[in-house]
Amino acid sequence: MAAKFLLTILVTFAAVASLGMADNVLLSGQTLHADHSLQAGAYTLTIQNKCNLVKYQNGRQIWASNTDRRGSGCRLTLLSDGNLVIYDHNNNDVWGSACWGDNGKYALVLQKDGRFVIYGPVLWSLGPNGCRRVNGGITVAKDSTEPQHEDIKMVINN
Secondary structure, eight states, X not given: OHHHHHHHHHHHHHHHHHHOOOTTEEETTOEEXXXXXXXXXXXXXXXXXXXXXXXXXXXXXXXXXXXXTSOSSOEEEEOTTSOEEEEOTTSOEEEEOOOOOSSSOOEEEEOTTXXXXXEOSOSOEEBTTBOEEETTTEEEOOOTTSOTTOOEEOOOOO
């Protein structure tokens, strides 16, 4: 199951990378400029000129970064370390997701269920064979109460 999910993500990355930015995806190093949006189904994620990042469902605001009027000419950028940042026209950071990892290929995806999620390199993983070291040498030990045939994966999304 986990392998199938990873394969789906990799195919999505390849398709989006070859076609450019999809309507619902922002890749690391890409920028969404003021008054532009990502769109998926009934949901829209818009970075406004006055620095507010807003999510709409069927045209009704349901979430905001609450950074309105903290600058102008703002843009939303997904950095190569996975951090999602709003910058004003003077390149000052106005807001950030405060979640980052190693440099790599990340994708901000606005999903059809309305969640926006940053996908990227695995931060850590634990399989049925015990400890694994991933990104930075963190050791994850197997607990005796852990199911013996399931993979545990950590996904950060704030």
